[in-house]
Amino acid sequence: MKIHKTLLVCCLCMLSGMLTHGQIQLESTLTTGQNQTKPEGFLNMAICPAYELNQWTFGAGAELAVLNPQNTMLDAWKLDAGRKILIKKHEYKLYGGFYCRPFSEYLRELNLVLTIKTEYGHFRGMIGNNSRIWRLSGKAIEQWPEADSAGTIMKKEYRNLLYDFSVYLKKTDHPWNIGLGFSNLNGFFFNQETTPMLFSRYENKITESMQLFAECWFQQAGSANLQTQYFGFFIKGGLVWKSGK
Amino acid sequence: MEKWKIIIALISISLTSCFHDLDEAGAFHSKYNTNERFEMSQEWNSTHPFQVILMPDSTYSVLYCADTHIGTYKEFSMVLDAAKNPSNAALVVAGDVTRGHTESYDTLETLMNTVDSVNWFLTTGNHDLYFGGWDEYFPRFGASTYYFIVSTPAGNDLFIILDSGSGSLGNLQIDWLSNILESFHPSVRHISIATHLNVFKDGLGLTSGLPMEEVNVLLDLCTRYEVDYVISGHDHTRFETTLGVTDYIIMDQCHDEESNSSYLEVRYEKNHCSHYFNAIAE
Numbered sequence: 001m002k003i004h005k006t007l008l009v010c011c012l013c014m015l016s017g018m019l020t021h022g023q024i025q026l027e028s029t030l031t032t033g034q035n036q037t038k039p040e041g042f043l044n045m046a047i048c049p050a051y052e053l054n055q056w057t058f059g060a061g062a063e064l065a066v067l068n069p070q071n072t073m074l075d076a077w078k079l080d081a082g083r084k085i086l087i088k089k090h091e092y093k094l095y096g097g098f099y100c101r102p103f104s105e106y107l108r109e110l111n112l113v114l115t116i117k118t119e120y121g122h123f124r125g126m127i128g129n130n131s132r133i134w135r136l137s138g139k140a141i142e143q144w145p146e147a148d149s150a151g152t153i154m155k156k157e158y159r160n161l162l163y164d165f166s167v168y169l170k171k172t173d174h175p176w177n178i179g180l181g182f183s184n185l186n187g188f189f190f191n192q193e194t195t196p197m198l199f200s201r202y203e204n205k206i207t208e209s210m211q212l213f214a215e216c217w218f219q220q221a222g223s224a225n226l227q228t229q230y231f232g233f234f235i236k237g238g239l240v241w242k243s244g245k
Numbered sequence: 246m247e248k249w250k251i252i253i254a255l256i257s258i259s260l261t262s263c264f265h266d267l268d269e270a271g272a273f274h275s276k277y278n279t280n281e282r283f284e285m286s287q288e289w290n291s292t293h294p295f296q297v298i299l300m301p302d303s304t305y306s307v308l309y310c311a312d313t314h315i316g317t318y319k320e321f322s323m324v325l326d327a328a329k330n331p332s333n334a335a336l337v338v339a340g341d342v343t344r345g346h347t348e349s350y351d352t353l354e355t356l357m358n359t360v361d362s363v364n365w366f367l368t369t370g371n372h373d374l375y376f377g378g379w380d381e382y383f384p385r386f387g388a389s390t391y392y393f394i395v396s397t398p399a400g401n402d403l404f405i406i407l408d409s410g411s412g413s414l415g416n417l418q419i420d421w422l423s424n425i426l427e428s429f430h431p432s433v434r435h436i437s438i439a440t441h442l443n444v445f446k447d448g449l450g451l452t453s454g455l456p457m458e459e460v461n462v463l464l465d466l467c468t469r470y471e472v473d474y475v476i477s478g479h480d481h482t483r484f485e486t487t488l489g490v491t492d493y494i495i496m497d498q499c500h501d502e503e504s505n506s507s508y509l510e511v512r513y514e515k516n517h518c519s520h521y522f523n524a525i526a527e
Contacts, residue, residue, distance in 0.1 A: 035456075035458055101461075144490050155486055155488040161449065195456055227411050
């Protein structure tokens with residue numbers, strides 16, 4: 001039943017991109033790695049279709065936990081929208097998204113994300129905020145109805161700074177590039193602001209409509225405690241395809 | 246050029262002297278990671294079985310405090326005095342007990358040796374691990390991950406102490422926690438967990454918590470096994486929230502050099518628990 005639900009969500013995500021007219025973008029990624037909660041490793045696959053119309057982009061996406069899911073195979077899903085704006089002839093991208101991670105049969109993690117990003121020369125930068133909500137699932141509320149009456153079915157954290165800064169060997173519009181950066185988010189995942197991750201990225205535009213990329217991410221625990229340790233790493237590879245180019 | 250070198254050297258010296266209690270090298274590396282400390286703790290636990298505290302009454306209290314940062318210990322002494330009351334089954338100090346220096350551990354060991362009548366339980370915080378502090382902590386106080394039981398005529402209560410001193414619980418400790426909760430739930434009346442790092446964090450702040458993957462695993466376990474309390478320190482700012490049936494509490498500090506110190510008292514009764522903060526009068 002869970003697999004059917006997952007397939008249905010994937011199909012809906014694909015259809016939401018394919019049935020529209022105009023420029024369609026499809027990003028698919030594979031992420032594999034290891035961390036303290038999954039020491040035996042994990043493998044996630046994500047598909048994120050999007051539709052671009054003038055300055056707007058509307059998208060959706062789903063991440064599937066192919067190996068060692070924490071709860072269900074549908075690890076996380078999202079709905080998002082973005083808009084390009086010009087400020088003093090420089091382009092910025094505003095982005096808003098809603099993310100859901102059903103990480104436990106008793107709990108859901110919901111994220112409301114708002115960011116602004118830009119590129120300049122060899123640099124890419126993004127800052128924003130995510131509001132995180134942990135919410136009891138329907139099963140949990142059924143099991144502990146007293147939580148509903150006591151108003152303890154959710155916990156909200158409204159303010160968490162998001163950031164992603166990277167520097168590249170070539171200018172960011174170059175067909176291929178390699179760079180280094182630090183960030184506290186990746187795909188469907190948002191760390192607390194005090195837990196940055198380091199990454200390197202290689203990207204290559206193999207045709208006008210298709211780009212390949214590969215990233216290595218290093219996760220450190222307790223970095224702002226001045227007493228740290230290794231937490232995990234992951235490698236992410238992906239393909240971005242845009243129609244009409 | 247020479248002028249700049251002198252300025253940089255002076256800034257470095259002044260920074261080092263300002264942050265005498267910070268181990269800058271620890272920003273990049275810990276001598277013992279959580280898994281290594283957990284394995285040492287388990288070895289210790291194998292020769293020092295978990296403690297059972299017998300209480301004659303079904304209602305009793307456990308005191309909690311954190312961030313004592315010994316050095317000085319005027320306020321911590323007041324908590325130790327309060328813990329001597331026979332209605333208090335135990336005192337749990339949830340990390341950052343010392344500043345990591347050998348002399349801090351000497352002071353703490355001497356102090357704890359004077360309170361025979363108190364059942365005290367410690368764990369490490371990030372400050373306890375500075376300057377290779379685990380080499381001081383472990384030989385003197387033993388495990389930083391363990392559990393104890395308070396046994397009353399109405400049933401037993403489980404208290405789990407976790408080590409989060411280097412920013413992560415680690416996979417071995419998470420597995421252990423999961424096994425302990427599974428084996429004790431639902432046969433115990435109440436379950437409480439104490440650790441140094443706070444679970445939730447809202448807004449800007451310099452102190453980091455657990456990685457989000459571990460937070461989600463911990464939240465799942467606490468909800469699944471109906472944990473009553475998760476009690477932490479680290480932030481030095483009181484914060485209370487409830488998710489599901491679990492209360493998540495960040496305690497004030499208990500540190501002579503800061504104002505608004507307090508300790509937490511949790512009262513365990515037959516069918517429920519309640520808690521309140523006791524201000525420490527300066």
